[in-house]
Amino acid sequence: MKELDGYAGKMLRVDLSSGExxxxxxxxxxxxxxxxxxxxxxxxxxxxxxxxxPFDPDNKLIFVPGGLNSTxxxxxxxxxLTSKSxxxxxxxxxxxxxxxxxxxxxxxxxxxxxxIEGKAHKPVYLHIYNGKVEILDAQEYWGQGTCAxxxxxxxxxxxxxxxxxxxxxGENLAVQAGIFNSCSSVFARxxxxxxxxxxxxxxxxIGGTGRIKxxxxxxxxxxNKKRADITEIKVGEEKVVDGRKxxxxxxxxxxxxxxxxxxxxxxxxxAKRGEITFKKQGCEGCPYHCRTMIKFADGxxxxxxxxxxAFGGAHEISAAAAANNTKEHLNMQxxxxxxxxxxxxxVVDFWRVLIDLxxxxxxxxxINGQTEPITLEDNTHEHGLDGGDWLSxxxxxxxxxxxxxxxxxxxxxxxxxxxxxxxCEIIAYRKGFGDILAQGPGPATEYIVSxxxxxxDRAKAVxxxxxxxxxxxxxxxxxxxHAMYTPNPVRSIYAAVSDRVGNNPEPYWFGTHNxxxxxxxxxxxxxFGGSRDILDYYAWNIEQxxxxxxxxxxxxxxxxxxxxxxxxxxQRKVLRMSMAREPINTIQELLENSPNGGPEYLSxxxxxxxxxxxxxEQAKASVNMVRACWVRDGYTETGVFDTFWDIQFEVRNRETxxxxxxxxxxxxxxxxxxxxxxxxxxxxxxxxxxxYGLQDxxxxxxxxxxxxx
Numbered sequence: 121m122k123e124l125d126g127y128a129g130k131m132l133r134v135d136l137s138s139g140e141x142x143x144x145x146x147x148x149x150x151x152x153x154x155x156x157x158x159x160x161x162x163x164x165x166x167x168x169x170x171x172x173x174p175f176d177p178d179n180k181l182i183f184v185p186g187g188l189n190s191t192x193x194x195x196x197x198x199x200x201l202t203s204k205s206x207x208x209x210x211x212x213x214x215x216x217x218x219x220x221x222x223x224x225x226x227x228x229x230x231x232x233x234x235x236i237e238g239k240a241h242k243p244v245y246l247h248i249y250n251g252k253v254e255i256l257d258a259q260e261y262w263g264q265g266t267c268a269x270x271x272x273x274x275x276x277x278x279x280x281x282x283x284x285x286x287x288x289x290g291e292n293l294a295v296q297a298g299i300f301n302s303c304s305s306v307f308a309r310x311x312x313x314x315x316x317x318x319x320x321x322x323x324x325x326i327g328g329t330g331r332i333k334x335x336x337x338x339x340x341x342x343x344n345k346k347r348a349d350i351t352e353i354k355v356g357e358e359k360v361v362d363g364r365k366x367x368x369x370x371x372x373x374x375x376x377x378x379x380x381x382x383x384x385x386x387x388x389x390x391a392k393r394g395e396i397t398f399k400k401q402g403c404e405g406c407p408y409h410c411r412t413m414i415k416f417a418d419g420x421x422x423x424x425x426x427x428x429x430a431f432g433g434a435h436e437i438s439a440a441a442a443a444n445n446t447k448e449h450l451n452m453q454x455x456x457x458x459x460x461x462x463x464x465x466x467v468v469d470f471w472r473v474l475i476d477l478x479x480x481x482x483x484x485x486x487i488n489g490q491t492e493p494i495t496l497e498d499n500t501h502e503h504g505l506d507g508g509d510w511l512s513x514x515x516x517x518x519x520x521x522x523x524x525x526x527x528x529x530x531x532x533x534x535x536x537x538x539x540x541x542x543x544c545e546i547i548a549y550r551k552g553f554g555d556i557l558a559q560g561p562g563p564a565t566e567y568i569v570s571x572x573x574x575x576x577d578r579a580k581a582v583x584x585x586x587x588x589x590x591x592x593x594x595x596x597x598x599x600x601x602h603a604m605y606t607p608n609p610v611r612s613i614y615a616a617v618s619d620r621v622g623n624n625p626e627p628y629w630f631g632t633h634n635x636x637x638x639x640x641x642x643x644x645x646x647x648f649g650g651s652r653d654i655l656d657y658y659a660w661n662i663e664q665x666x667x668x669x670x671x672x673x674x675x676x677x678x679x680x681x682x683x684x685x686x687x688x689x690x691q692r693k694v695l696r697m698s699m700a701r702e703p704i705n706t707i708q709e710l711l712e713n714s715p716n717g718g719p720e721y722l723s724x725x726x727x728x729x730x731x732x733x734x735x736x737e738q739a740k741a742s743v744n745m746v747r748a749c750w751v752r753d754g755y756t757e758t759g760v761f762d763t764f765w766d767i768q769f770e771v772r773n774r775e776t777x778x779x780x781x782x783x784x785x786x787x788x789x790x791x792x793x794x795x796x797x798x799x800x801x802x803x804x805x806x807x808x809x810x811x812y813g814l815q816d817x818x819x820x821x822x823x824x825x826x827x828x829x
Contacts, residue, residue, distance in 0.1 A: 124150055125335040126191055126725040132231045134246060134253060136319055137177055137238030141253045146232040151726055154735075155187030155232065156223075157215060157620075158680035158742035160202040161749060163233060164213055165817065170752050170824075174206035174311075175293065175318035177239040184233045185223030186682010190332045191725045194344045195687035197403035198679065199223025204753075207295045207311035207483065207560055212753035213746075215619065216312065220305035221404045222326075223682060225282045229328035236321065245285075245323040247277060250330060258322035263288060265476030266300040273325050281327030287478025289548040290317040294558035296547065298480035305403075305411075305424060308480035311560070335727030343720045347407075386465055396468075408687060414468065466537040473541050477548040483560075484544070510561060510588045511543075514568070517580045524573050525553040561589055586765035591615065593761040610657040612781055613668040613789050616762045617802075619746050620675050660785040665792045676739040681718055741812035744797075744804045748817045751826050756802045762790055805829030 123129050127150050133142045153159040163182050172178045181203050188196035198219045205214035226234055230251040240255070243262040247254040261269045266287045273283045282302045290297035290313030297313025298306040307313075316322075334340055390396045395417050401424055402409035413424050474481060514520040515529055522529045526546065528539055546554025556564045565585040568574045574581070586592075654663040654670075678685050718735050722728060755761055769783040794800065798808030805828055809818040821827040 123333070125333050125727050126187065126722070127151070127155075128227050128230050128232045128330070128332065130231060131233040131235065132248070132253065133235045133237070134255070135238040136236065136240040136244065136255065136321065139255055143231075150232060151187070151722075151728060152738070153742065154677075154680040154722075154738060155189070156184055156198065156200050156680040156682045157217075157676060158738065158745070159187075159233065160184040160200045160215055161742055161745040163235070164202045164215075165745060165749050165752075167235060167237075168204055168213070170754070172204055174204045174315060176204075177319070178237070179204045179315060179318075181236040181312065181315060181319075181321075182233065183222070183226060183236075185226050186680065188681045188683060188721055188725060189223040190225075190227035191334055191721075192337075192340055192344070192405070193683070193721050193725065194347050194405050194407060195403075195684040196682045196721075197221065197224060197405055198682040198684060199226065200679070201299070201307045201310075201312055203310065203312055203315050205310040205312070206293070206314050207309070212755055213749040214310040216307050216309040217679065218299075218301060218305055218307045219403045219684060220302045221282050222284060222301050222305075222307075224404050225327045227332055228330045229326050230330050234324075234326075236319070236324075238319065240320040243320050243322050245273070245321065245325060248324070248326040248328075249277075249281065250328040261285075261322050262291060266478050267472075267476050269323055270300070270302075273323060277325050280329070281325050283323055283325050285323035285478075286313045286316045286321075287476055287548070289478040289544075289558075290314055291322075292548060292550050292558070293317050294479075294547050294550065295560045296480055296483040296558070297478050298483075300475065300478060302424075306480060308482060311480075311483070313478050313480070334725050336724045339724035340721070343717065343724055347717065387468070390465065403684065406684065406687070410686070414471075470537050470540055473544055477544055479544060479548070484547075510584060513584045513587070514581060517577055517584065519568060519574050519578050519581055526551075527553065561585055583767060586767050590764045590768045592763050592765045593755070593758050608657045609660050609664040609785070609789060610668045610671070612764075612786060613665060613793055614672060616764065616786075616790060617668075617793060618672050618675075619750075620672070620679065660782070660789060662792055665789055665796060668793065669796055672743060673736050673739045676742050677718055677735050680739065680742060681721065683717065683721075737812075741814065744809060744812055744814060745817070747799070747802075747804055748809065748814065748821060751803050751821060752824065756826070762802050763787075800828035803828040 124146060127146055129146050130143045131146055131149075133144065135141075149159055149162060153162050160182055163184065167180050167182060169178065181201065183199065183201050185199045186196055189199060198217050199222050200215055200217055202213065202215040205212065208214050226232075229248050234248075236246070243258040244255050245258040245261070247256055261272065264272075264287075266285050269285045269287075270283045273285070274281070284299050284301045284307070286297060286299055290299070293314040295311035295314050297311060297317065298308045299313050299316060300306050387396065391398060397413075397415040397417070399413045399415070400409040401411040401413045403411070411424050474484075511520060511527075520527075520529070527543065543554075543557075546552055547558045548554075550558050556567050559567075562585065565581050568581045569578050571578075651663055653659065653661060654667045657664060657667065675685070719730055719732050722730060722735070750756070763786075764781070769779065769781050769786070771780045772778060794802065798805055798811070803821070803826065804818075806818045806822070807829065809815065809821075818827060
């Protein structure tokens, strides 16, 4: 097989039904698709049929390391998983990301991608090490939690591997199930833990000692050092980086301290007694260490909480904070103010159960998050992570009660740790009403509306569902609440059309460009599309559509090469703040030739020279590849897509009375987005697909009668 600098050169396919293991060359795909999300989209198109259902043996789990994984590039630890998702409703293609050492270990084992298909006739796990693949019996591990399984397999196979496994939630096909890796880092979105379970696959143990050949190691060290110098500069310190003097003007980011500043007094005392240990941890090649490892003295489990979790209530901690029985911790702004009290023993106890059962916390938040009632004022939009607590609102509407759910609504334990743990258990083991919840909020809403035991007002459940899961149509994921809690045109456009959740444009696009002082016409044309109005993300103009597209393209590039978006953002922010007072001729000079280091790193690693503009062209091709997968899977056939439910357009600012998301302006912006992408009614045209070298994709869509233009 052809040797490719920066890549392993081959991919691995494992058929669990037949036990057959095959390898094939990476050269048809790499370096063209770079890796990560771009390669995952192309492999999804080639491997998974439209007719395949999520739990069919024909569905495939496609793991793809980022292009820079295992090369030594700073912050390049992200990998991707794509499959037909059981969580999206109705189902269609989806992906999720994970950052730890799964992607690097896949490449060290000798592969640029891992494809798992079929269904084993009994519980199994995969052991993959240095190109040797074994399908081993996992019956003794079936039914066990993620922590116990991970510890047992690490002890059995040695420490130079990563274990990816599921808990009882995945075994029982709960669509909120994730795949847990290396101390609780998780492939979360999409319900792929349930796809694991449908294949009788308990775990993957993978690793190796292989080294990825780098084209120019000395150049790679130079790029790494430059980025490290920028990252490590302290306030007031002066350094010469790449021939120019910079001065540190910002403190280290709070994320670089993990959970440590946010511990309650009770947790600090437990640590002093030696009952619990906290330690900062980072992904492979990370200079920030935004994670915190929590180890218990009794040896029962080890947890790792990400930076998102540290923002007490904004992401992973939000459901757990309900154990404090205070609505403040379920409120995004209040969580930021009360964060020092967020992480107490109840929260950690809840985490342990949640992780051991194998749940993605974000997919539980939409049914058990904020306890504010439904409203058409913007307070819940501004404060609520996912638009409110689905279970609370259904209870307040008189639809759910203790009698028809079995949940203790009436005994004073609502939203306590005990209540949350019971909720997790009935979903994971599909007991009673938990069997309905395990199907996801969409199917659960349909079930409630169609069954009389939920009372005469049960039709209200549809509006409540639309409030909690705002993106309309067949990818109505609660994650897209990110579009709404800070409603502005760019975020709304991006959330309506993109497959990338949680990557918000305010810091990653505007944060980079907003303070660039140059007024050069060439710079304004090249980087701002001809007008600095692109920096106003509260205006409804064509510039905001350009900003959404620019952010989406840059996110696709970053996700394909596998670099941490947060590290990229922080390094650009340091550069911006430390250089803003100096004369800058071009924004390209300010941003080290690119906003994310892609050209510099790829040149050093692969030996291929490409400008940022050329890499963005490939990112645009991958954006079109993702959209083509959606179109083939039926996304644009429902008549409702790339938009939000009507209730989202009715929310008004409580102070001004203005609509937060004017429907007419939003719909015009979506049409402008289509025009700039070269799409008609959400579908790429043949000319667009052929422009990006995707003629075969256009041919397939045309055969199915789905091609536009």
